[in-house]
Amino acid sequence: MLEVKHLSISFPEKERENKVVLDSSFTIEKGEILAIIGESGSGKSMTALSIIGLLPKDARVSGEVLLENRNLLDLSESERRDIRGKKISMIFQEPMTSLNPVMKIGKQLEEPLLLHTNLSKEERRQIVYQKLEQAGLKDAEKICSYYPHQLSGGMRQRAMIAMALVCQPELMIADEPTTALDVIVQEQILKVLKKINQEEKTSILFISHNLKVVKDFCDRILVMQDGKIVEEGTPEQIFYAPKHSYTQKLLDSIPKRVKRPEIHLNTPKVLEIEHLNVFYPDEKQGLLKRKKHQVLYDISFDIREGEVVGLIGGSGCGKSTLSKAILGLLPWKEGEIKHYTDFPQMVFQDPYGSLNPAKKIGWILEEPLKIQKKFTKEERKQKVIMMLEKVGLEEKYRRRYPRELSGGQRQRVGIALSLILGSRFIIADEPVSALDVTVQAQILKLLLQLKEEFQLSYLFISHDMDVIAQMCDRVFQMKEGRLYPVESGGNYGKL
Template sequence: MSLLSIQDLTLSIGTYPILHDVSLTVAPGEIVAITGESGSGKSMTAFATMGLLPARATTTGRILLEGTDLLALSEAEMCKVRGRQIGMVFQEPMTALNPVQTIGAQVAETIRIHEGVSKDDALAQARAMLNRVGLPEDRFPLGRYPHELSGGQRQRVVIAMAIALRPKLLIADEPTTALDVTTQAHILDLLKDLTQEFGMGLLMITHDLAVVADMADRIVVMQHGRVVETGKTADLFRAMQHPYTKALFAASAHKVTLPVAPPPQALLEVKNVVRSYRQPRKGVFGPRPEMQAVRNVSFTLNRGERLGLVGESGCGKSTLTRAILGLEPVQSGSITLGGAPVWTDSRANLDVRRQMQVVFQDPYGSFNPRHRVRRLITEPFHLLSDPPTGEARTQKIAQALTDVGLTPADADKYIHEFSGGQRQRIAIARALINDPALIVFDEAVSALDVSVRAQVLDLLAELCRKRPLSYLFISHDLSVVRTITDRVMVMQAGEIVEQGPTEQVFSDPQHPYTRTLLAAAPQLPDMKKNADAS
């Protein structure tokens, strides 16, 4: 008998339908992954199983946990199931823990509310669980607070909380999406080991097909609140039936062809740049120690070149980007764009700055919601001494919107009227409207669904064909960088440890850190190889 059996689950919030006839099963010791894009209903399926739905949600169908229908349980009965029989791990480890309670107290709480044990016993059990998830006592005493831990360490605490009572089922909702690739690999290993050791069923929700391929025994693909395909991982990857599954897979492995870069002619030159921050004093009168975020970094970006920058959080990518954009001064070294320094005499050089534009990760947060698109994308005009007016301005706006695949009529809309992918197109239009010499893409496609991401990558490739576009593409997603850049730099602890032609670095990495990164990145199975093998 299966451990969890969801049968014909239909869910609506108010009158808005979310899930239609969702059915799936999880056996003890089995890892089942639900995958799909935003709005597919994968998280709602998890929350329905936990009984943590919004107030106005109504459900039909059954969710059986070892034969008990969870939907028929009262709230008080459900409280006994949560934490005891079903544990849950969430996407955002940074905010999933209570900031004012110690990790020991938070793990022990799961034990104390379900078992009538003393505080000391609960803490001892919490200690054992924290040891098990890889947080040993000498470095992670129970009295630590969440803010003293990194994202990966916090996620381990959340896992310890979820499995403290050895639940039969563990639900993990995008458990590694917010983490770096090497941390992600460790957390996925931990989850896999725990599933085997405890004989738990693991229901994992993720948008990342590559993670799914490495991990899951079975895959459930969802679209618009329906299960469109389900099967054993190997079988599903070998013989996909549903067009949506195929499209999802194709989009995840999407590759673009960039035009050949023009002969090298330096545009952005970064020489021996050092950026350090002074940290708070250790003692009352002690000196303020310095933290070097960027250490002696040098590189050149040529005209028409697409340069990638990869590295994990805290490696100094963002600090370097801010220095390049002239948002912060550097302690030593020089940054020049077309020969002119970005920073002169303790002031940002505006002549240089207006030749650079940036596209950020968050397609909604980077726009003022009260302005129309017309105003949003013409913001860079204020940098010009003689901005276009009247008809010329309207022409420019129409041109910029058309270039990114929108229509001139979109100029009069507000940003909330667009989808995430369209918003990112608008961000690109804003970056392009002044014809800048350099564009910086700072995790510009990281928040997008795979199919939308594929479209935006196509758009970039197309723009490159139309005009010589030089950009610095910063991302933690190695597969995206691999297809959208000519050359790539790998950054670790403030230093560029390896740089070279993208394909060469990816196929024959020289530096040990690059190798670690590439090894940790989950890989999609190669369709062709699978087909040959079968």
């Protein structure tokens, strides 16, 4: 149905050209789900944007994108507009920012019909309702009267899907449509897409960085690396007989559930929380007194030495609030938090924001030691070098600035920073969520390695069940401010 031939995309940059896609060719059949897998910078998103014609204006494109024997790249802007939203539609990663915040859902959904058909208002409304229901949203009439912020993330993405369907396109491009969503919602969205694919025979081009997500979902997989398609095949071929070394590397990066010996009940505790309730002051303020509302309810759990306790939950469930409360950053709380180790340290999602951009890595790592005033200059230097080595960075990184490091290297620095004072309890808040899969695998390995070496305990916060399964001895799920234990070896899929 759609054929891409020798597609190359580049961006002019000062002297030379920055090539992001190199001579890529592939086809999408009618009713097929094709997945393009690759890490950031692999050119997967650029490929998708070139098909729908939304590349940045300075992009240089060569090759052919054939739809119904017409080369889309040769069409005029107005001819391309006629195809956009009608024959080819697109859904994006972040359903919140991808919908217009000041326009009602109904109005946004009927827009493609308004642009491409002569249907009456009533007919448009009927189609919108029908598509919303197809995307799994009941009470379509009410949804249509809402603004995007009044819907949950999953509902927004369903609305996006309905919007992409109203003109019954031949092809729907889905650019990481589940990446920003909670695991549970992720699966629902994939189901909806699959259902639509079967009912409407709409072809889907699914862009993702996550091989595992697409395994049971797509008919064929393309693996892209550095702008090139390195492997193509059915999920079976890719998963069980990968030919390219990069595909193998991606497969190895998928977190695997590991069976770990149980922790003895008489192992000393590092943290004990009893009946913790946390409140936030209300945004809306009475004229004089400030009201508060509860965000965490009766939380009780402990963490023992050498243990990794996982905390899983959707966005806004209170995960980060709990970690802040443990660190003592929230004044509005009741209940008890007992620490049995030196004060815990944190590893953040993206350490870039927390590393002073004007200072070198060596200085940043030395700073906590300076504050302690216990070490001589030489001791500090030796400690920093030692710590860098432990997290797998050479000594020369002492003299680098944060911006000169890759995301993975920065996270290594973040880990080194949390350990440099000899803390033995670490709260890791989504430490690998911002990283590419292969880098993610390395960081997870490093965290486990350090745990053994220094007898560390982790409170490991993540929304990714696979990561949690690989890392944790015990898992709790957080839901609307309450904590529920997940049985060991239990099926996280049924959360």
